[in-house]
Amino acid sequence: MKRTTLSLIAIAATLAAVTGAAALTAPDGTVPQNLIGTARLPVERTALLCPAPSSSEVSETTYTSYTPAAKSVPGAKEQRTAAKAELKPAPLAPPPGEQPAKNPKALKAPATVTRPGTPVNAEAKGAEAPALDGSASGGLAPGWTVQQTTVVPAGGARGLLGVTCTAPDTDFWFPAASTAKQRQDYVHLTNPDDGTATADIELYGPAGPLKSLSAEGIPVPAHSTVPVLISTLTSDAAQQDLTIHVTTRSGRVGAVVGAADDTAGADWLPASADPSGTAVLPGIPADATSVRLVAFAPGDADADLKVQLVTPTGTIVPASADSLHVKSGMTAAVDLPDLTRGEPGSLLLTPSDPKKPVPVVAALRVARGKGAQQEIAFIPAAAPIEARATVADNRAKGATLALTAPAAGAEVRITASAGSGGGTPVTKTVTLKGGTTTSLAAPVPDGLKGSYALTVERLSGGPVHASRLLELPEDGIPMFTVQTFADDHGTVEVPDARQDLTVLDD
Template structure:
């Protein structure tokens, strides 16, 4: 009797799951969908976290929230919400969105401004992007800091961090969930794993944040480090805030996952110094090839055609002013076609000279499958770099209005195979202030992109670069139909 009851209960539960799946995908309960058939649907909920901005008394931070219009995300009457909530205590949500296609902003000058947790649902969820931009106009941390708020995950790589004298790097960890998260932090230098005194089992409070000063974890003063963040339980968002007493400050974003080929799109034309940091994640050494994708194609940078990275160690290369006055992208491949070794990599880029220098970071960037958005852009200050691999690629670049209103402006460009195209988007018509830029791949090869925001101040070429990975606004959902025959099994 008990066996029959359990069997029937299990069958009913399975039937309920199948029926729910059919409802989610728009399937017809009366007819089972063909085996293996899937639908591509807009995501229904998105979560991001923004680290606490600069603690400087001279800092002004702007948060910009934006969701591009998505076909099939709603009928126009469907309710949705997208807002940012401080981790510390109860407060009014920041930059709430009311509709797709128009950005919302919020500004703070509070040096104690907390980290934020953002959620978007319904038609505002697919492709939701949040940008945090901070200007520090004086003091030791002066500079422009920009970061696209991060999707929580269980693992992050940061090639390009440092514990050297003159550098102060904080790893910011934010937990979006109610339960605490437990995190391990590993630091890899030129000789391998550094012995950390307190990098294991760090607890990040639920709905809270924890900044970790990297120099407090190890005694070594390492100029170049690769930081590996591994979450034991829960999930976090992570970003590194790097401050250099000579070169300024910026956020170091997470790098693309370890791979045997990587692209860092969008090295500025006027870069005075480009510093490459790479780490081999496998058990074997990595022999890499370095190529620069210029406006006319791939070239091998003289003196830096190859790079050897020992297993489990961080290697560096000073590429100097590699772009020579025109924008480019660094393409890393493997010289061993039979047993290529995965690596993570990133660039530290400097513009300016002498006491008028500023730095920014450009990690290896995931490709854009369909669409990518960066939320905060300024007239005459925004440059989008597009790099195509394999084939000529057709790309649509759209500027969408900010809070002041206006009309979106789009243009379609062709990026030649294995080259870099620099685009300065036209601001939306009838709009003033910040605006959002969306890049859509229409056809062609594999597309990579980044955005440089330049806000010069007092003779310092302040700038920041944000990678533009795919926004993952659409998801493949297997169709399922109810099958009453399951009750007979």
């Protein structure tokens, strides 16, 4: 993760649904009869961005590209867009005044999906592996996902680094970043569009905003990526706990934080779910040796939060911290020692006064192992799965699902896809009890060859938050990474429009 400031490759992509909704009214304020009713139709275009995986010469990266098997959607017509899902290199933005490289290094076999229901893998080695720009269209667009998994066996950034490639946006929050001496944290900004995007990066510590040196108006050229070492953006002293806020003045970017700790390993820090009065951080491993909660209140009011652990048997208050006060515009952090006590769980943050919720963003820094055998990962607050979500690149061993129903009970369907090299999908229905976290070994396809994808569908009941833990131990180090499930928004609501010739009447 040690890179020159503004000098890393990341990814570009564009998420666009060809269908949309428009609200129309007649002069008297009524809705025309030909627009009454809506239908949910599959999206026809999706884009994703994968950051440059590592600066280590000994790194090995696997990309897994997957679209869930198609299902019939009532009211949907045959998709006419050509079905295609592919990844291509996204070049590193050149220094100001220099021209971009004409031939950026490409993968030998980009992870190109040819049909829904079967994942496709590609591999890259070393520090020259590029960021990737991905897009899917037609029948391959709904639910398309790409997982990037990197093993770095040695060096200051050694560890298992996993990230679900993200869609572009204009606003991102990253609690749990750091400028501490042992940390090297980079924000990777990628522009998927044809025009230059302009981004601002704000840093917030325990005392509020940090002094900014060059964090405003960062240009991100079209179809390229810019890595920013956050310690170079401020003249303030090193901070153990920071919240990063990335916004754009123009255009859109994909954003993710690469965090490397010289003493504890490395992983990707994805953006937290949007600010909310309640936050769920799913999937703390049972054998976690340390857990640190970092939260931030972006509004004008302080947040008083109740801290609870959602376990397999119910919700309890941790002995180490039952509450957290988060001052407006300031980053708050607390260590939660002996949090899990040998049981997996999820952290639940709720307003101390339910009548006065204050939006917050939050993330966990989780460690397994101790000393030189330690490894870290991050768990950001996760939005609930509305309908369907997928995480790719699961192996025959070492994949664990955490399913949290923080309020009411729910029922979910889990599908283990066919393997990238063969195998038959397996489906399992799980009933979740309200106020609990269900942890289970991920179901494995029959006759699995290669890696596979896990899709979680919420069938009924209350909100469900989920994550996947992937373990790949190496030389006694419990290397692991955690990816939260994000709803794939594979369908979009559109008006049920019909021809109405009465509009031609005088």
